[in-house]
Amino acid sequence: MGSTSEFGRRDLIKKAAALGLVTVPAMSALSACATSGGDDRKVEKGKKTDSNPFGVNEKAGLEVVIFDGGFGTQYAKDAAKDYEKKYGAVKLKATQDIQPLLQPRMVGGTPPDLVDNSGAKAMDAATLIAKGQIADLTPLLDAPSYDDPDKKVRDILVPGTIEMGQYGDDKCYRLNYAFTTYGVWYSKKTLEDNGWEYPKTWDEMLALCAKAKKKGIAGWTYAGKYPYYIAFALYPFIAKIGGSDVIKAIDNLEPNAWKHDAVLKAFEAYYELEAKGYILKGTPGLDHIQSQTQWTKGKALFIPNGSWVENEAKATTPKDFEVTMAPPSSLDSSDKMPFETIWAKADEPFIVPKQAKNVEGGLEMLRVMLSKKAAQNFAELVSSLTCVQGATDGMDLPPGLASSSQALKDAGDNVVNPRIRDWYQTLDKEKIGGILAEMMAGRMKPKEAVSAIQKAADETAKDDSIKKYKHS
Structure with a gap:
């Protein structure tokens, strides 16, 4: 373990990088071509049949790496057992360090056969795709x-799933297994016990936070160490204020997209939470688990998160907590989109590396995971929807999943899906996330944050080494 001063130095470098003060060669190793491996690693193909459409070698083993996060790994282990009934043994490894563990193997041409490329340390899919590695x-x-x-298979997927795996052409490179809703999460019991209602406007939000503060409860907390979590509520809030075209302009890296009035209004609203002392003390130093634990302990009313939180925070959640999701509060009556607007999308991306030994097995494992049995098992285990249409019909859903499902129904066509997160991962996590962290900690004013993010977006737009994507 490094010294305290070393950790401090690293933190300073990270913060400087987030603000664009230094350049970090993120993912530089991925820009190199694979230096070893190749077709000589491939297992011999089996015979294609109606029940084995990819021609999987029935004796060949399969290596799978799963992100050990909010969804856990049991769902994958259960699907692997079904796979093994017909094919070879599955070696399944769980980790939170996807990029550190697998980046060298991707570059070296020795990747596993299937990867759940998710979490804070996910590999940059756009770079992998651009280099022909998926x-x-x-x-x-x-x-x-x-x-x-x-x-x-394409006919049983929730609309939008295939599009989430496309990067500028008709090919699909990622299968996003979960269907995630993002928004503001709270304890229904806490609000009901105090006679409070979820605030539908920002004035109502501030008023409720003031009431909570008098009772010793913070209005908000969030994953300060992973500040891109703030965007789970902030992006749909921006869309509500200015319309979905604002989000598309941001995704498209259009000049001055971040300087739209809707962005500044949204930033000013969230900055007010900090300025008025409505954010739990110490939040900037909390990771996602720590912030969720403070929330489930009743230290804060609200937390921006995705629908995996019900499962991820299960260990610390009181039985009568009643985990509930709601759309972000509207700003006011001038908003372009209704209160019900949410961010929802197919998420938890699985990839099959092109240089894997058993590509056919990786594809078949995904086909098994898309069975109704596997999809229902996933929902029961982790309180989340999958990309399989109708898989949860008739199921008795836990409160968080039921509320997020209802929120999705209530939204109708008013669903936004910012692509900047997966199109430009470094920009989103390192630059935008870092700048939002500074603003939410009170160290940067909203106008400064807008300018800093626009500068970072412009730099990405001008960088010819980064492949660009556009909304059609």
């Missing part, structure tokens, strides 16, 4: 679904 999943989409051979 297999096209179109064969999976065109294969017969596991439960009904008359339906292709």
Whole structure:
């Protein structure tokens, strides 16, 4: 373990990088071509049949790496057992260090066969795709679904799932297994016990936070060490104020997109939470687990998060807590989109590395995971929807999942899906996240934050080494 001074030095470098004061060669190793491996690693293919559409070698083993985060790993272990009923043994490794563990293997041409590329240390998918290191999943989409051979896999997926795996062409490189809703989470019991209602406007939000403060409860907390969590509520808030085109302009790296009036209004609103002392003391130093624990302990009313939080925070959540999700509060009656507007998308991206030994096995494992049995098991285990249509119909859902499902229904067509997070991961996590952290800690004013983020976005737009994407 390094010295305290070394950790302090690293933190300073990270903060400086987030503010654009220094340049960090993030993901530079991925820009190199694979230096070893290749076709000589591939296992011999099996015979294609109706029940084995990819021609998986039935004796070949399969290596899978799963992100050990909010969804845990049991769902993958259960699916692996079903896979093993027909094919070789599955070696499954769980980790939170996806990039540190797998980046050298991707570059060296010795990757696993299937990867859950998720979490704070996920690999930059856009870079991997640009370097030709991820297999096209179109064969999976065109294969017969596991439960009904008359339906292709693409026909059983929730709309928008395939698009989330596309990067500028018709090919699909990622299968986003979970269907995630993002918003503001709270304890229904806490609000009801105090006679409070969820605030639908920002004035109502500030008024409720003031009442909570008098009772010794903070209005908000968040993952200060991973400040991009703030965006889970902030991006749909911006869309409500200025319309979905503002988010599209941000995604497209358009000049002055971040200087839209809706962005400044949203920043000023969230900055007011800090300025009025409505954020839990010490929040900037908390990680996602610590902030969620403070929330489940009743130290703060609200936390911006995704629908995985019900499962991830389960160990510290009181039985009568009643985890509930709501859309971010509206600003006021001038908003362009209704209160019900939320951010929702297919998430938890799985990839099959192109240089994997058993690409066919990786595709088949995904096909197994897209069975109704596996999808329902996922929902039961982790309180989240999957990308499989109708998988949870008729199921008795836990409160958080039920509320997020209802929020999705209430939103109708008013669903936004910012792509900047997966198109430009370094910009989103290191630059935008770092700047938001400074603002939410009171160390940077909203106008300064807007200018700093626009500068970072402009630098990305001008960097010819970064592939660019556009909304159609």
